[in-house]
Every structure is written in structure tokens, then in C-alpha cells.
Amino acid sequence: MEGCALDRAGRWGRLVPWCLPATVVGLALFVVLGQGWVGPAGIHFIRQTDSMAFVVHFREFGANLFAPGVLDLRNAPDHGAAAGEFPLHYWIIACLERTAGPMPMAIRWLSLGAVFLALVHFARTVGQLLEARFTGYAITLTLVGSPVLAYYTFNHLPDALVFALVLSGWSLVMPGLVSDRPRFRWAALVLFTLAGAIKAPAAMHLIAWTVILTLNRPREPLGVGKASALLLGIALVGAWHLYARWYNSHHGTHYFLTWAEPVWAMTPDEQRNTWLLITDYWWTKYLHPSAWHLAGVLCLLLLLRWRHLAQNERAVLALLWASATAFVLLFFRKFADHDYYFLTLLPAIAWTLVFGTKAMFPWLRKPWARTGSAMVWGGLAIASLLLGRLEIHRRTTGAARDHARVAPYLSGIHGSIAHMGLPTDARVVVLGDSSANGALTAVARMGWAFPGYPAAPEPSVRRMLDMGATHLLVIDHPTPELTGHRHLTGTDHWDLWELTR
Template sequence: MAGRRTLAHLGRRSGWHPGPRSSLVLFLVLMSLLVVFLGLHRTMRLPMGGHHAWRQADCLSLTAGYQEAGSTFHEGHMHYLGNDGSGASMSDFPLLYWGVGHLWRTTGRSELSYRLLVFVIFLIGQLSLFLAVRRVLQDGVLAAWIAAFLITSPMVAYYANNFLMNMPALSLVLVGWYALVRAVQGQSRGWWVAMLGSFVLAGLMKPTAALSLLGGLGVAFLAGTRWRNTLLGDPPVRPRPVGLLLVAIGCLLPIMAWYVYADHYNASHASGVFLTGISPAWELDRQAIGRVFEGIRVHLRNDYFRPALYPLFALALVAVAGLHRELPRWSLVLLGTLIAGALTIMLLFFPAWEDHDYYSLDQVFLAPLLLTMAALAVRRRWPGMLGRAWVQLVLLALLVHSADHTRRRLIDRHEGWRSRPYDVQFAALMEIGPWLDKHGVYDRARVILLPDRSFNIGLYRMDRKGWSDF
């Protein structure tokens, strides 16, 4: 029972420890201040554009396809008509695209409503993270710090109200982790089901977001073997092999089935818009690998977190390793499995890491997980340390420093030189529809848009189906 007591009962408290209601208010105030400081309330009203406008336009174009009468859930279409002239293309499980598309049938096309929905899902994920950490640490102040550090990632803040499916997938992962904490502490079957449901839906939205599901199933498999006490100490579950096999099949089969179907759907329409397979590192030459590592270096400096936070993460890793006896053994195995899984994902989609920061978005939960485990170990060894004033001041300084870095990075992403070509060249396309109608080019007509090296940026903005010079 030592592992379960570790999560539920931490021991003597120290410092300022507000009650559940006060700590929730603290978290909400801190999040509100960060949202305003980072300008997320302003970017909510911006049209599609800025950093990674290409991928944003693909998501919005699929959503617009579901706005059309007669569209079906399992058949996605976009403005770029592709090789066979149908515009048929699929990738992520289209629950969000389908839902917003049907909403647009009533409200008309509104990117604000899309952004707002994604932002609400993001806030639910942040709240779940805070509640999970608070339950583990029994400390609302530390939980607020850890949750706040996540939004000071420029990558997280940028996609918090954006159009990509990666952020809803990450948020569902965080909801799943909250359900996991509740399940471990209370041994409630309902929370286990909620955890699995959240992780499965996250994996449907983004297959890489199934990392938590795979890690959990791996630990559960070890818990069902004769070596469980040696490997895991006192695991929170001891599943029967047949039951675990049925759970694994029930969780993984929908994810695998959907992406097999999406790959078949794209192949049948000769669509190459979305990557539904892998692109492993071992298929690259030395120069290409070097470019990817350079891209990762740039992401580490500008996009993932403020560089000043990396020493904190390194210190947390040292604390977890050095104080591992203070932590449940199964949690260490789970953390190691998740880190190994994240590295495997990187190797399987290696070229994407050069330019696409969002490929790592649904694995960023590892940062708060590592901080939480380190804080838990430190509080068990030295109960009063993390409540000291100087520690809180250091955390505050890091948070302010990181938030300022993220604010400047968001300005660059929305208003920097990378955004200007699209904004200047294609802004008029958002108003060209009436002019085309006036000259007899109605929305049923097919157009060729030059120059546009993307699939859907220009076509979506002018709301006409056709081809670009991709």
C-alpha cells in the first residue's frame, strides 16, 4: 500500500497551504493574469494566419467541408481538390472538425467560434492538470505553479486557441491523467474507465497522443506478471491477463482502425495532403539528420520553453533519480516508459521535428509530470523545503521570465516577418467572393490560384475549390 499512500497522503505540510477553494481561486487568478499578459484574448479574434498557417488552413478547410449539406462524418473534403479532383482527404479523427462544421451551419463560418472551443478545451485540460497535481502533492500552491509553467511554453500558448487538433489531444491527455490520479487514490472503476476513454479519444485525435495509453498498458502488463513486486513494488492494479488483453484490444483497436481507414481513404483518392504513415530517422542521410537537429535546437531555444526552465527540468530529473526511494516504484517505471516512448515517436517521425513544433505538443505533458514527481520526492525527504519563501520567489521569477519570453514569441508568430507574405498577398482573398460572383465565377466553379505553394491557404480564404501550384 506504500505506493497508494504516497499519492494520497504526503505527510506534514509547510509554508502557506490554502484550502481547496482558495487554491482553486489562486489557480484561476494566475491563469487569468497569464492569459491577459500573453494576449490570448486578443489573438482569439485573429483570422487564420501567422506561424504554421499551412496546417491551420488544412484544418479549417476540412471543417468547412463538414459545413456543407450532405457531408458525412467518415468522408472529409477540402478546398484543394487534389489529383482526382474530389478534394477527399482524411487524417485525424474528425470529431472537432465535424462538430464545428455543423455549428457553422447555424452560425455561419466563424473562426472565432473554432478558436473559442479549442481554448475552452485547453482550459479544461489546464484545470485537470492543476487538480491532479494538487491531489498528488496535497499542495495547491505548488500545483498552481506547475500548471502555470505549462502555459508559458510558447508552443502551448500559441496553439491554446488555434485550429490544430494537437491541443485538444493534449488537453484530453491531461484529463486522463487527472482520472488516473483519482482512480489510484480511490480505486473507483468509473475513474479507470474515464482515464481510458480520455486517452483513447486523445489517440484518435492524434496517434502520438496515445503515448500515455501505451505507457499505462505497459505498466499494467507488468503488474499482471509474477515479477510485479520486483519491478513495480506495489502497483495500483493487478489485472488478470485475459481482462487486460480485452482492455488493450478495446482501447487500441479503434485508434488503429481509424488510421488504417484514413490511409486507405487517402490512397483511394490519390491524396497526399496528410501524413498517415511514419517517416523514420534511419531513412535520412547525414545532412538531413543534421538539419533536423538544428531545427530541434531552434525549437528548444524559441518554442518549447524559455531556456531558463531547462535547468529546472534537469534538476527535477536529478531529484527523481536521486530520491527514487521516496517514490512509488511503478511511477518510476511509468515515467521511464513514457520518456522512452517519446524518444521513439521522435525517431519514427524524425523529419517533422525540423520545422513542425506541434509534432511534440501532445508529449509536453512530460514536463509537468517530471516536476510533480520531483516535488513529491523532495517533499517526502524534506517536508519544509518547497514551502520556503526563497523557493517560492525563485519559482515566481522563473514564471515571470518565462511568460515574458512567451509573450514576445507570440508577437513574433502572429506579427513577425514570416506571417507578412501570406497576410499581405492573401488578405484580399477573404473579400474576393462577391467580386467573383459579380463576374460569373460562382462557388461551384473550380479555380486555379497562383502563386500559392500551400494546399489550402489561398483557396480557403477565397472559399473556392480548385488547385494551387503546390
């Protein structure tokens, strides 16, 4: 009995140090997210519903992890077959939905949970590295207040999930790196590999960690098994993305292929315009402006004290900066309007803030100086949280428009149609949807959306029948002449018809 009591006490003792950072991060996320608990809607509605379509395809049309697909037959004409990010999380959710029923918010809760755990781990790790718990929490809350991170934390896109995997991986290995005794961690290998498989640019973190471990081989030998595991992780990331390219080419879809648009392929005017969009928007919408000021000061400080940093600290910063710079140069054009690309750079920014603060501490020997530094970070954290809450309110409370105009009706459409039991081989034409998969995810059947994305002219009813359509869903759009066809259900805003031949 005494031994069991000691075991329980030991387990609780290991959990207690996590309670405070978990409470701080949880409250901060709740404050920032505010009313942003509904969706999908708002910015990048198309990409959000694309993610939902992968889940629906796995649930309704096949559970083969290596045969992913969506619902839009215009961009993915071969029964929706399409591949993008490694779909493990979509597949797991779909398997659960086969038993528990549709859970359209599951992707968002998974992303939120992953980001929460990553930030808690980061806060605790930074507090230990700096030997200043309050400053560690303040740096973490400055990240929480990033409007981009906050928006995609509870979102259907996978970018915040990838950020969480990367941040967790570095938080696992960083204590060993800073102490100049880097250790191989199997959990970090899994996190970095999965992040790279979901989003190819995230593979730079796995490569960076591999390089650092290789540089430290004289002091901390890797061994054949661990070295092989690292190489296998890199190989698996490359293999998936090569397979995705082949899979899409084989099935005649290129919708989910991302290509580089490097800065040197742009005209001077295009470079200038993109740069202005980046600076004008990033400065106030991606991080608090004062965070950019402080980051600039800390970067300068790191350069001044570069020779005083530990070898592994220099290696981490150099590799993160180099990979982030390469990413920006290769995808420069996309930074004009793809705000979630910023999340790929955020780990480099986060660790720059940490190591810059660490490099500053030797100059702050007096208690009043340390207190002043903590107050600066605390003030910045509060300002960041307020900015994040304001931006989340702006992004999530506006009227649905443009590509997201069908967003208000998705749950109602699903609720009305789900019990009707449309045949699995039903093909639905949607009129009035400017996204590729938006309304189709509510119907949970394959089909075509018009105008859709990319926009296409609306077909005639005869053309719909020739395409193989069996049903027509009209959403806030003029209904074509449907004499002889059967009306199934609808509201003032949408109607579902069965097309009869």
C-alpha cells in the first residue's frame, strides 16, 4: 500500500509543474479566441472545406490511407482522387466518424489541442532555459496573441497543427542542445517527421535537427540505429510528397499541388508590391508591432554576442534562419495573400525571441534590471493578447461573402439531408457555391460546384444530366427551369432537387 501511495505521489509530482503553464496558456487561448468558435467561415474558407472534404471522402468512399480524395469532381475528376498533405489525422477522424457519426468540428478541436499542448511545453521549457518562469510565460503569450496563430489554432487548415508538432519537437530537444549535450529523442523524430509529411517545408526542422546531431557526434555518438532512424524519417517525408505528386498526376488532378514562386522569377514591380503587402499587413496583423521592434533588437543583440553563444545555440539559430530565409525566397509571391505561410516561420521567430532574451540576461545582473525586463515582456504579452482578440473578432464576425457565402447554410443543409440517405453513387450539382468542396461536404456526396473554384460557367440542366448528375442543390441562386424534376427539401435560402431523366 505504501509503495502504491508513493507511486501515485510521484505521478502527481511530475504533473504539478505542468499545471501552471497549462492554466496560463488555456486562459490566454480562451481570451484571444473569444467568439471564434464557429466555422468553417471567414478567410480561406475554400481551403478549410477542402480539409473537411478529405475526411468525408475517407468516411463515405473508402478508408485506404494511401488513396485520399475530395468531393469536387471538377478539380479531381477521377472519383475525387486527390492528395496533398499526409492525411493521417483526416483518416483517424474519418474512422471515428464511421462509428460516432459526422463530427465536422473534430479537425478544429484536434488543432486546438495540439497547439495548446505545444505552447504549454514551450512555456515550461523556456522558463527552465531562461531560469525565469514569468518571462517564459510572457514570451509564450506573445505568440498566443499572434492573430494568425490564433485564427488557425481553431481552424480546419492543418498549418497550426504542423506548427504545434514543430514547436513540441524543438521544446523536447532544446534543453539538451542548450546544455551542450544533445540527445536523440524518438518522440521528437516522430513529431518532426509527421510535420514534414503534412507540410513539406516543415521538413527543414527534421533536417536541421539531424545536422545538429551529426555535428555533435564526437561528443554524443548517434549509433547506427538512431542515424538510420533520422535518415528514414527524411526519406519517408520525401517519399510521401513524391507519391502525392504521382497520385495526383495519375488521377488527373493538380488542384493540391503547390509550386515554388521564387522572388527572382518576379518583376521588380511584383517584388515591390508583394513586399509592401507583407510589410503593411504583417506589421499590425501577424504580431503586435512592438513584438517586431523587440525581435529586431534581439536579433541585433544576438549578432553582437554571437561568439558568446554556445555552439548548439548558434547552430539552431543559423539553421532556423537559413531555412526560413530559403522558404521566403522560394515562395515569395504567395506571402502576399497566404497568411498561414507565416506559421512556417513562427518557430524561427519564437526561438529567436528566446535566445535573444537569454543573450541579454548577462547584462541584466541587478534585480531591478531583471524586473524591468520581465515587465516589458509582460506588457508586450498583454498587448499581444488584446490585439489577437480584436483580430479574431474581425475575422470571425463579418458577414459571409465571396468564397464563403454558403458557410451560414452548411449545418442546416447537412441536418436536413443526412437522414434522407442519398445513394453513395449520387452526383450533386451545386449552384451558388464559390468554393470547390464547401456545400458538397454538407451533402457528403461527390459532385460539381458552380461557379466553384476556379470559377466556371453554370451548365444547363441537360448538361448536368450528361455529366451524370442525379441531384441539384441551389443555394441563394436563381433556380433553373426544373419541370418534371422532383423537389426533395429546402428552405428560403436553398433547395435540393432530384434530377430525373
